[in-house]
C-alpha cells in the first residue's frame with residue numbers, strides 16, 4: 001500500500017487566520033464549501049484542528065487549489081507569503097532566527113517539523129545566494145507555487161530586500177527533484193545596468209532579404225529576453241535564455257554560412273570570423289554567470305558583446321551579404337526552424 005503523505009495541523013492555522021482576517025467568516029465559509037466540492041472531508045472548524053496531529057497532505061493541496069479558485073491568483077500569492085510571517089507557526093521562530101544563512105541552513109529542519117514526507121535541503125552558495133532542493137516534497141504543482149511564494153515571505157519577514165526566488169527545477173516538469181534559487185541584493189542601484197537596453201526592431205535593421213530579416217527578428221526577441229532577466233537579476237532565467245540564444249545563433253549563423261558557400265560569397269572568411277567571435281563571447285558569458293551570478297560586469301558585457309555586437313553585425317556585416325545576394329538576384333529559401341527551437345520561440 002502506498003504510504004499517505006501527511007502534514008501537521010499547525011500549517012492550517014496560519015492560513016485560516018489569514019482568510020478570516022482578510023475575508024471574514026463569509027470568506028471562510030466560501031472557501032470551505034469550495035473545498036468540500038473538491039472532495040475535502042477533514043475538520044471544518046479550526047477548533048477541531050490539532051496543531052501536532054498529522055493530516056493527509058491532500059487537505060493541504062485542496063486548500064491551496066480552493067483558495068486560488070475562490071480568491072484568485074494574486075491573493076493566493078499573498079496568502080502564501082503571509083503564511084510565512086504568521087505567529088503560532090514558523091513565523092515567529094524564523095524572525096528570531098534572523099539571518100538568511102541561519103534560515104537556509106535549517107530549511108530541512110523546518111520542513112520536517114511540519115511535513116512528514118520528503119526532504120528539503122538548503123545551502124548558501126555565495127554571500128547573497130542560496131539553493132533549496134526538495135526531494136519528493138511536492139505532490140502537486142500548486143504546492144510548488146505555494147512554496148515559491150512562501151520562501152519570499154520567509155525572507156521578507158527578516159527584512160531582506162530585492163529578493164528573487166526562481167523555481168528552476170520541478171518534478172512536475174520532468175526533473176528528478178524540485179529546486180529553488182534565491183538571490184538578493186540591490187541590482188537596481190547598479191549604475192552599469194543603465195547600459196542594457198531593449199532592442200526595437202525597425203527599418204534600420206532590415207537587410208532587404210526576407211529570410212535573413214525573419215531570422216534576425218527572432219534573434220532580437222531572444223536578446224531582449226536575456227536583457228529582461230539580467231535587469232531583474234534572474235540569474236537562472238538569464239542563463240537559460242543565453243543557452244537558448246547560443247543554440248539559436250548556431251542555427252542562424254550556419255544557415256547564413258550555407259548560402260555564402262553555395263553562392264561563393266567573397267567575404268565568407270571574415271564574416272564567419274565574426275560569427276565565431278560571438279560564440280566565444282556567449283561561452284565566456286555563460287561561464288561568468290555560472291560562477292558569479294548577475295552583476296554589473298555581466299550587464300555591461302551583455303550590452304557590449306551581445307547587443308552591440310548583434311546590432312553592428314546585422315547593420316553592416318549581414319547587410320553586406322544581403323546586398324551581395326540582391327545584386328546577383330540570388331535567393332535564400334525559407335529555412336525550416338528546428339523543432340526544439342520553434343517550440344521555445346512560440347512560448
Ligand SMILES: [Fe+2]
Pocket residue numbers: 216252256314318
Ligand atoms: Fe545574421
Ligand SMILES: [Fe+2]
Pocket residue numbers: 253256271275313317318
Ligand atoms: Fe551573419
